[in-house]
Amino acid sequence: MKTRTDTQDGIARGTRAGFTLVEVAIVLVVLAILTGSLLVPLSAQMEQRYYDDTTRTMNDVRDALLGFTVVNKRLPCPDTDGDGGENVSGLVCSSAQGNLPWATLGIGTADAWGQPFLYRVTLAFANPNPAVPITLASIPDIRICQTAGCTSTPNVVAVIVSKGKNQGTCTDACADEVENSNNNVTFVSRIRSQPGGGDEFDDVLVWIPSSTLFTRMIAANLLP
Numbered sequence: 001m002k003t004r005t006d007t008q009d010g011i012a013r014g015t016r017a018g019f020t021l022v023e024v025a026i027v028l029v030v031l032a033i034l035t036g037s038l039l040v041p042l043s044a045q046m047e048q049r050y051y052d053d054t055t056r057t058m059n060d061v062r063d064a065l066l067g068f069t070v071v072n073k074r075l076p077c078p079d080t081d082g083d084g085g086e087n088v089s090g091l092v093c094s095s096a097q098g099n100l101p102w103a104t105l106g107i108g109t110a111d112a113w114g115q116p117f118l119y120r121v122t123l124a125f126a127n128p129n130p131a132v133p134i135t136l137a138s139i140p141d142i143r144i145c146q147t148a149g150c151t152s153t154p155n156v157v158a159v160i161v162s163k164g165k166n167q168g169t170c171t172d173a174c175a176d177e178v179e180n181s182n183n184n185v186t187f188v189s190r191i192r193s194q195p196g197g198g199d200e201f202d203d204v205l206v207w208i209p210s211s212t213l214f215t216r217m218i219a220a221n222l223l224p
Contacts, residue, residue: 047165049112050112050113050165051112051164051192051204053112054111054112054113054162054164054204055204055206057107057108057111057112058108058111058117058160058162058204058206059206060107060108061100061102061105061107061108061117061160061206062160062206062207062208064105064106064107064108065105065158065160065208066208066212066213066216068104068105069125069134069213069216069217070216070217070220070222073130073133073134073217073222074125074126074127074128074133074134075121075122075125075126075157075158075208075213076101076104076105076121076126077093077094077095077101077121077126077128078093078094078095078096078097078098078099078100078101078119078120078121079098079099079100079101079102079103079104079116079119080094080095080098080099082099082116083103084099084101084102084103084104084109085101085103085104086101086104087101088128091127091128091129092123092127092128092129093121093123093126093127093128096120096121096122096123097118097119097120097121097183098118098119099116099117099118099119100116100117100118100119100160101119102116102117108160111162111163111164111204113162113164113165113167115162115163115167117160117161117162118160118161118162118163118180118181119158119159119160119161120142120158120159120161120185120187121157121158122138122139122140122141122142122154122156122157122158124138124139124140124141125138125140125157125158125210125213126158134213134217134222134223135223136214136223136224138210139154140154140155140156140157140209140210141154141185142154142156142157142158142159142185142186142187142207143155143156143185143186143187144156144159144187144188144189144205144207145179145186145187145188145189146188146189146190147176147188147190148175148176148178148179148186148188149175149179149186150186154185155209155210155211156207156208156209156210157208157209157210157213158207158208159187159205159206159207159208160205160206160207161180161187161203161204161205162203162204162205163177163180163181163202163203164192164202164203164204165202166200166202168181170195170200170201170202171195171200172195172196172197172198172199172200173198173199173200174199174200174201176188176190176199176201176203177200177201177202177203180203180205187205187207188201188203188205189203189205189207
């Protein structure tokens with residue numbers, strides 16, 4: 001014959017087991033919800049990682065360009081033949097724009113999508129002729145804008161561009177991306193936007209203002 005205590009103990013054990021089953025059911029439901037929510041943005045997470053990796057590489061490239069300037073008293077010329085080295089014609093750069101001379105710098109072979117970085121430089125800051133050095137009177141000619149066609153005062157001496165996931169093949173309205181590929185001194189840097197909104201843009205830009213270059217060269221006793 002069960003005592004009152006035995007009965008109470010049985011009820012307590014049953015209650016504990018019941019709560020355990022309910023808790024397990026809740027955990028399973030939560031896990032199902034989390035799993036479903038994680039599967040959807042997986043591609044978006046991978047895409048963001050690519051952009052983060054590319055940005056880190058480009059920041060390293062910027063540092064390498066500044067280091068090159070301290071050693072060589074100028075910025076490197078662009079790579080115009082695709083071999084990774086800067087291209088010089090006589091005592092001038094072959095072009096103000098081309099690919100990043102990654103072999104010359106020893107860094108920044110390509111972005112996370114395997115494409116070479118675009119590189120533009122103000123020729124007055126990349127002159128291989130030692131008789132024409134950079135001075136505090138050297139004038140930058142590159143401008144960074146938030147939209148295509150702006151006319152702000154140029155204050156940038158070099159810019160590096162990754163064409164992002166679409167690699168410059170956008171199908172939506174993309175005037176800002178075109179601005180970064182039309183071989184002039186105006187470039188656009190702004191928040192990324194996906195196709196379908198009328199303003200597709202996924203370029204990544206890193207640049208060197210003239211003030212940053214001057215400061216670095218003054219610190220290295222290369223400028224008065």
